Amino acid sequence: MTEETHPLSPQDCLVALMIAVSMSDENVRTSELVKIDSAVNMLPIFADFDTDHVRSLASLVADLFEQEDGLDALFGLIRDNLPERFFETAYALACDVAAADGTLREAELRLLEEIRYELDIDRLHAAAIERGARARHISL
Template sequence: MMTETSSAPALSPQDALVALMITVSASDSTIRTSELLTIQAIVNHLPIFADFDEDRLEGIAQTVFDLLEEEDGLDAIFGLIKAALPVTHYETAYALGCDVAAADGTVLQTELELLREIRYEFEIDPLHAAAIERAARARHLRL
């Protein structure tokens, strides 16, 4: 368990991507089953997670939850992610966040606000962000 004086553990690039996805899922204070299944599917199928140890998921989730309870927790999460993730993968992180937000078929206001913050923090080009968002909508559209 973390205390206010302890620092969060360093993350691997894969940990950082998982932390971002969990942060998006937790942004509306409810982690939906569809979001968890999407995170699990992403981790199981994308090449970027080929050597990721799935046993780390619970610890990463706990780190995110602990930080979100702190006053500047979101800033701390962004700091950890940016320290672990190469700039070349910021758009990947945003795409994964969009997929998690769209997973349940509805993107809530709190999720939209977090995605906007991610775009700002990671300096995602607005046109690239629009394309990523549209692709996530298309992948998660229901009949």
């Protein structure tokens, strides 16, 4: 019996989702990149993550977005490689990236809705996560 290997680690999945949210409106903003970089450098879940891997994940997401069923393929990779206990973490990180520039665009909102559906995030939990992201990114 051979050991099955996965193309993405759980941390890769989290970063890929953050990148997908940033790319969703076809305009990657500096504030979103800073948010991704900050999460990867500061959060305990990324303690042993190789930050040099972010560039290859961005390339993977961009390649998937160019394909007709690329979003479905991305979600397939996420479902196959991200343990369920990290689903709410993934959604929280995605919300933080979407809120980073202070404006939620239609494409970002659609992708967040799709992430909620694909990861089966309870609507009440999603609302709490969204409210937390909004509170953290409010400006004067």
